Amino acid sequence: MRVLELAKRRKTVRQFLPERPPKEDVMKAIKAAKEAPSGMNAQPWKFVVVDDDWLKGKIRELCEGEEEKFYSRTKGDLMAWLNAKGFKPEKPFLSEVPYLILVFGHTKAPYWLQSTWIAVGYLLLALEELGLGTVTYTPPNPKPVEELLNTPKDYKLQTILPVGYPADPKPKYERRRLEEVVSFNGF
Numbered sequence: 001m002r003v004l005e006l007a008k009r010r011k012t013v014r015q016f017l018p019e020r021p022p023k024e025d026v027m028k029a030i031k032a033a034k035e036a037p038s039g040m041n042a043q044p045w046k047f048v049v050v051d052d053d054w055l056k057g058k059i060r061e062l063c064e065g066e067e068e069k070f071y072s073r074t075k076g077d078l079m080a081w082l083n084a085k086g087f088k089p090e091k092p093f094l095s096e097v098p099y100l101i102l103v104f105g106h107t108k109a110p111y112w113l114q115s116t117w118i119a120v121g122y123l124l125l126a127l128e129e130l131g132l133g134t135v136t137y138t139p140p141n142p143k144p145v146e147e148l149l150n151t152p153k154d155y156k157l158q159t160i161l162p163v164g165y166p167a168d169p170k171p172k173y174e175r176r177r178l179e180e181v182v183s184f185n186g187f
Contacts, residue, residue: 039110067139099162102161135161
């Protein structure tokens with residue numbers, strides 16, 4: 001499938017079917033992600049796949065604890081938007097999904113942040129091509145999850161991707177028109 005078609009089709013998924021996709025499909029998607037370009041070819045990413053139910057539950061518990069703190073101090077436009085969209089501190093998709101892919105970046109590598117997120121972009125499109133859904137869930141404070149997984153100090157959790165067969169009925173959020181996001185020779 002062509003990249004533009006995949007990109008147009010790909011949407012955020014927070015609800016999943018109970019069937020477990022083959023582990024080989026998850027590995028195929030990660031195999032595509034590791035081909036992303038990176039500053040000085042440092043390839044500063046690390047993908048941790050979690051399929052253990054207890055560990056997924058513990059990750060959910062830690063993330064929800066941090067979400068509670070985040071929601072308790074969030075106000076204004078952001079809180080209004082979260083309420084309007086129905087978001088809450090509970091993140092059931094973290095334990096109900098067959099797989100979690102935790103994406104870490106090696107902070108000592110040049111351009112580690114940009115490079116890691118380019119790999120995430122590749123991963124999102126590869127998952128879509130395989131018929132798998134996900135959401136880029138970024139915990140408000142990744143430290144508790146990093147500690148749980150004994151993450152080396154030079155690595156930072158960037159996102160948690162719950163991966164499974166999509167069952168989310170919500171449509172893809174509308175995208176801005178091309179003319180709104182492109183200009184030539186200046187802003």
